[in-house]
Amino acid sequence: MTTATDTPMLSPSFNLSRVIADAIKLEMEADERIVVLGEDVGRQGGVFGSTRGLQKAFGDRRVRDMPISEMAFTGMGVGLAMSGYRPMIEIMFVDFIGVCLEQVYNAIAKNPYMSGGRVPMPVVIKTAGGCIGSAAQHSQCLWGTFAHLPGMHVVAPSSPYDAKGLMAAALRSDDPVIYIEHKGLLLSKLGDFPHGAEVPKGRYTVPIGEAATVRDGRDVTIATLSASVRDALVAADELAGQGIDVEVVDLRSVVPLDADHVAASAARTGRLLVVDEDYLGFGLSGELITRVLELLGPGALRGIARHGVANVPIPAARSLEQAVVPGSASIAAAVRELVARG
Amino acid sequence: MTLDLMTYYRHMLRIRHFEEACLSGVASGEIHGELHTAIGQEAIAAGMVGILRDDDALVSTHRNHGHGIAKGVPLEPMLAEIFEKETGLCGGFGGHMHLFDPDRLFSTTGIVGATLPVALGHAYAAFLDGSDAVAVAVSGDGGVNTGGFHESLNLAGALKLPLVVLVENNDWAISVVSSEVSAVGSAERAPAYAAWGTRVDGTDPAAVAVAFAEAVARARRGEGPAIVEATAQRFRGHYEGDPDLYRTPELKEAMAAKDPLVIARRELEAQGIGTDHLDDLVAESQAQIDAILARVRAAEQPDPSRAHDHVFTGGVA
Numbered sequence: 001m002t003t004a005t006d007t008p009m010l011s012p013s014f015n016l017s018r019v020i021a022d023a024i025k026l027e028m029e030a031d032e033r034i035v036v037l038g039e040d041v042g043r044q045g046g047v048f049g050s051t052r053g054l055q056k057a058f059g060d061r062r063v064r065d066m067p068i069s070e071m072a073f074t075g076m077g078v079g080l081a082m083s084g085y086r087p088m089i090e091i092m093f094v095d096f097i098g099v100c101l102e103q104v105y106n107a108i109a110k111n112p113y114m115s116g117g118r119v120p121m122p123v124v125i126k127t128a129g130g131c132i133g134s135a136a137q138h139s140q141c142l143w144g145t146f147a148h149l150p151g152m153h154v155v156a157p158s159s160p161y162d163a164k165g166l167m168a169a170a171l172r173s174d175d176p177v178i179y180i181e182h183k184g185l186l187l188s189k190l191g192d193f194p195h196g197a198e199v200p201k202g203r204y205t206v207p208i209g210e211a212a213t214v215r216d217g218r219d220v221t222i223a224t225l226s227a228s229v230r231d232a233l234v235a236a237d238e239l240a241g242q243g244i245d246v247e248v249v250d251l252r253s254v255v256p257l258d259a260d261h262v263a264a265s266a267a268r269t270g271r272l273l274v275v276d277e278d279y280l281g282f283g284l285s286g287e288l289i290t291r292v293l294e295l296l297g298p299g300a301l302r303g304i305a306r307h308g309v310a311n312v313p314i315p316a317a318r319s320l321e322q323a324v325v326p327g328s329a330s331i332a333a334a335v336r337e338l339v340a341r342g
Numbered sequence: 343m344t345l346d347l348m349t350y351y352r353h354m355l356r357i358r359h360f361e362e363a364c365l366s367g368v369a370s371g372e373i374h375g376e377l378h379t380a381i382g383q384e385a386i387a388a389g390m391v392g393i394l395r396d397d398d399a400l401v402s403t404h405r406n407h408g409h410g411i412a413k414g415v416p417l418e419p420m421l422a423e424i425f426e427k428e429t430g431l432c433g434g435f436g437g438h439m440h441l442f443d444p445d446r447l448f449s450t451t452g453i454v455g456a457t458l459p460v461a462l463g464h465a466y467a468a469f470l471d472g473s474d475a476v477a478v479a480v481s482g483d484g485g486v487n488t489g490g491f492h493e494s495l496n497l498a499g500a501l502k503l504p505l506v507v508l509v510e511n512n513d514w515a516i517s518v519v520s521s522e523v524s525a526v527g528s529a530e531r532a533p534a535y536a537a538w539g540t541r542v543d544g545t546d547p548a549a550v551a552v553a554f555a556e557a558v559a560r561a562r563r564g565e566g567p568a569i570v571e572a573t574a575q576r577f578r579g580h581y582e583g584d585p586d587l588y589r590t591p592e593l594k595e596a597m598a599a600k601d602p603l604v605i606a607r608r609e610l611e612a613q614g615i616g617t618d619h620l621d622d623l624v625a626e627s628q629a630q631i632d633a634i635l636a637r638v639r640a641a642e643q644p645d646p647s648r649a650h651d652h653v654f655t656g657g658v659a
């Protein structure tokens with residue numbers, strides 16, 4: 001994972017999408033069994049550009065534009081995998097998973113198990129999640145939904161470095177991986193990322209299932225992922241001026257969930273706030289807190305809290321959206337409240 | 343069942359000006375989500391005007407404004423919803439892709455292909471009610487390749503339900519050319535579902551009206567489902583902000599010749615209608631939308647404390 005100082009780097013003027021496309025390209029060069037199927041992945045190179053250049057590089061047999069037939073082309077991923085290929089299926093927005101969830105959770109996730117280990121499913125489902133102001137059907141995260149269903153690894157990178165390394169790891173994995181990009185980050189330039197903005201040109205992986213501390217602090221641990229890492233870092237800067245020293249842990253993977261890392265951090269700071277842009281109930285925040293308490297014991301921490309989308313669809317109006325989706329201001333407020341409790 | 347060209351021209355102007363008002367909301371940041379307009383496709387919605395009753399259902403897509411207008415949804419609450427205002431059709435909770443006007447059985451969804459199953463439910467309700475109401479589902483040429491399209495039309499054909507599928511064929515599903523990923527056209531699929539099917543020039547409102555009225559009349563008489571495919575061009579990117587690099591400048595120029603408003607105006611002039619009169623119509627339509635837009639702009643966004651209303655009928659999450 002460490003990179004030598006003389007490693008050639010991608011230009012800071014690249015956006016995150018270009019980094020992801022670069023990661024896929026390198027893996028496709030190394031493994032000709034990788035094929036990419038999805039809407040707008042070919043001629044356009046993805047609605048956010050995260051498959052740009054792939055069809056030109058590898059032809060339309062390996063990188064193919066699909067009709068709006070998610071059930072069919074997600075199911076094709078199953079058959080391709082069983083025929084020895086390593087398909088990457090793009091579901092444009094994670095919100096559309098409803099129409100093909102059947103193939104995802106009943107076949108991709110379960111075939112390895114049902115076959116007694118005889119049929120691996122090296123399938124990557126690449127999809128964009130997160131809020132972009134487009135209301136109830138286009139602004140969800142849903143990583144908790146996949147995580148609840150057994151058999152899938154789930155990753156949601158926050159930084160360009162991790163986006164590339166986790167994509168490479170996903171494409172090399174023999175297990176199914178749900179790779180969730182954040183719609184709100186894909187067009188950001190590398191230079192604008194607060195962490196992990198330096199991306200080597202060559203191939204490397206970031207291990208699936210390992211969290212990373214992106215900011216050290218003494219008073220409280222924020223565990224979060226995806227675009228909320230950026231918001232948590234902004235909140236942490238603000239809180240530093242108010243005498244609260246925040247540690248920020250980027251989970252990076254939801255499955256496997258690195259509860260050990262979070263528990264170690266929380267044990268040091270004494271307080272844990274889980275921030276999740278996904279729905280609050282029955283999801284990542286409850287799971288993580290439970291696992292941390294299982295590791296540390298019920299009385300180990302001075303304070304525990306969680307901050308997520310409190311079981312309400314994402315509303316259209318900006319005023320309503322800001323009231324339900326965590327942002328840097330609401331994260332800072334949640335930290336202050338946690339600290340004020342003692 | 344057709345109206346005169348002058349009337350169609352006015353309907354098309356209203357839709358165009360409405361869409362342009364929406365564009366101004368994106369530019370100003372008042373609309374902060376995705377916006378899809380049907381600029382270039384106005385003749386299809388205009389051709390639907392006057393054919394449906396309030397008790398006929400219309401289920402539309404992400405590109406839905408013209409259909410709402412054709413169904414008689416009042417312009418001001420519709421624009422206010424698109425502008426995310428508390429005075430909107432849905433109080434600002436739904437937004438542009440999620441318009442609901444239950445009084446006129448008009449609804450929309452942002453999930454491609456999700457219109458047909460819902461319209462099929464309306465059609466079955468009409469059957470249960472013993473009513474002669476019909477249900478219309480709108481789809482793009484991309485939406486016809488979803489599983490829901492096939493499943494719904496099969497069921498409608500098997501049960502002879504009054505489902506009319508209006509396919510707006512603008513050739514493209516974002517950057518994908520639909521003919522490259524479709525085994526056959528949409529109208530050609532009709533026989534597979536024991537449905538009536540036809541393809542019309544969707545830049546000609548009268549042609550759309552004739553075909554759509556026929557489909558609705560057949561469904562009302564209990565003769566089962568229909569597919570009406572209307573061809574037109576989408577002038578703008580898929581959504582506002584789409585760089586639209588997948589279509590060449592030459593293609594865009596050729597598309598511009600298919601502007602239904604330009605075509606209609608040329609025809610009206612050929613009929614001897616004076617330019618001044620036509621200019622007056624344009625100004626009148628613009629003024630009407632401008633007045634609505636001003637009121638919409640002055641309205642408030644919903645109060646954030648209400649964000650948890652409506653999750654359940656009781657109001658509280």
Ligand SMILES: Cc1ncc(C[n+]2csc(CCOP(=O)(O)OP(=O)(O)O)c2C)c(N)n1
Pocket residue numbers: 039068070092096099404405452453454455481482483484485486510512514515516576580
């Ligand atoms: C199930 C599903 N898949 C993908 C999308 C993303 N998407 C939105 S509109 C669109 C293209 C639709 O094309 P078409 O049906 O031809 O309608 P048009 O946009 O041309 O009006 C796509 C792929 C979606 N909203 N829902």
